[in-house]
Amino acid sequence: MQENDHSTIDSSRRQALKAGVGLGLFGMLATLGLLPKSAWAAVDRKVFEAKSLKEAFQAMGGLAPADSNLVILDVPETAENGAMVPITVESKFPRTEQISILVEKNPTALVENLTMAEGTEGFITTRIKMAQTSTVIALVKADGKFYKAVREVKVTAGGC
């Protein structure tokens, strides 16, 4: 659980320091666009390249999210069109800071990261692509800790 307390930002900074890259050089590379960096948020785009769930959790800062029944993941049992699978994630945790959606067997596991400001509810409905039958993971960050809910979706026609 200790690992969960670190934000992905802290972790990527730590990794950069570990790698012996000075902050000056790091900043310069980021400015030159040589580092994958999100346009607005301080999120490393590298997390979106992770090929497996394990890699994705690793890239997000070594997460080991606990299963929680306070995370409600609503997905169809069977999706006929993998290009457009409806999904709703609701977190019953009082202060939900982040909801992420991952698909274990997609070419890249992380689908999206959503950050909620104070006053924005821990609730999201969206549509995702699924390459094949897979488990779908709703990852929630609340009060600095990570939780998840997992469901399997059968995909009749893949959409990746």
Next chain:
Amino acid sequence: MSDPTKMKAVAANGVTEVRALMQHEMETGRRKDESGKLVPAWYITDFKVQHNGRTLLEGQFGTSVSKNPFLVFRFKGGKAGDKLALSWTDNRGEKRTDEVAIG
């Protein structure tokens, strides 16, 4: 030129529900066209929704978000007539911002 995001926001009982449909191909970079050539990745990487200049929700997308990304979310506050702005940027650097008044 990209098309405007379709957006609707309704305030009721102190909570505003926002529904947004961004208009974007969201190409994964893995699809082949009719001649068998790979279609380059082209997708929204970042978006945010703001209410009176305050960010309510922001996010990052990978390539597995469906074509024309759809979102429903809710926030406390907001009243009829308030402006909401949704901005996105894609991996080619294209950006756009669209506004809607809460109904």
